[in-house]
Amino acid sequence: MAFLHKDPIACQIKSFIKNIFGFTPRHLDIYKMALLHRSLSQKDAVAGKLNNERLEYLGDAVLGAITADFLFRKFPLAPEGQLTEMRSKIVCRANLNALSRKIGLDKQVIVDAHVHGKSVNGDAFEAIMGAIYLDLGYEKTKKVFIHRILMTQLDLETLLTEEKNFKSKALSWAQKRRMQLSFTHEEFDNKSNKLYKVSLLIDGEQRAEGEGYTIKQAEQAAAEQFCQEIED
Numbered sequence: 001m002a003f004l005h006k007d008p009i010a011c012q013i014k015s016f017i018k019n020i021f022g023f024t025p026r027h028l029d030i031y032k033m034a035l036l037h038r039s040l041s042q043k044d045a046v047a048g049k050l051n052n053e054r055l056e057y058l059g060d061a062v063l064g065a066i067t068a069d070f071l072f073r074k075f076p077l078a079p080e081g082q083l084t085e086m087r088s089k090i091v092c093r094a095n096l097n098a099l100s101r102k103i104g105l106d107k108q109v110i111v112d113a114h115v116h117g118k119s120v121n122g123d124a125f126e127a128i129m130g131a132i133y134l135d136l137g138y139e140k141t142k143k144v145f146i147h148r149i150l151m152t153q154l155d156l157e158t159l160l161t162e163e164k165n166f167k168s169k170a171l172s173w174a175q176k177r178r179m180q181l182s183f184t185h186e187e188f189d190n191k192s193n194k195l196y197k198v199s200l201l202i203d204g205e206q207r208a209e210g211e212g213y214t215i216k217q218a219e220q221a222a223a224e225q226f227c228q229e230i231e232d
Contacts, residue, residue, distance in 0.1 A: 055126075
């Protein structure tokens with residue numbers, strides 16, 4: 001099922017991509033798909049339901065790779081654990097949600113009016129990055145993200161030094177409801193490093209998972225996932 005290139009929504013998306021990302025998209029169908037939330041999925045006889053979830057998956061991987069490469073070059077002496085933590089701050093759901101609102105992407109998302117999940121806009125940003133990757137390829141996508149987003153839309157110094165204590169937020173949520181929050185830990189060998197996997201439990205029921213090169217990082221990752229869940 002192909003989207004018509006000359007419809008009003010496609011024209012609006014074309015203008016948005018040009019203004020924010022600095023280039024004219026070649027394949028508008030991909031970008032329209034990137035902004036189509038699953039709540040308004042369209043049906044196709046061959047592909048089934050059409051929405052932005054597959055592009056979100058792709059964009060998440062592309063963003064992670066570009067950000068990792070950028071940080072690796074920008075901080076040549078930073079250890080692996082620190083680079084991982086910095087990357088997580090840039091691509092975390094809360095930051096992508098805020099970034100989407102800042103650039104006006106939230107106004108472009110095609111979503112059911114009754115859907116209020118706070119991850120919708122961050123998911124759409126990932127999907128747009130997936131669309132750009134399919135349209136332009138990796139190297140051009142890398143340049144677009146670094147020069148049009150990382151260097152202009154984000155205050156990297158503040159973002160990378162900001163301490164976001166999701167664990168404290170999760171503990172406070174549980175205490176207010178007289179519920180018991182706990183963590184379980186697993187340790188794995190990841191080449192030359194130890195990798196920790198943590199499960200966050202509420203009254204003994206697993207609610208979130210996280211990984212990190214220290215137990216603290218893994219607990220924060222699990223707590224961030226949980227905080228996103230309770231916000232949604």
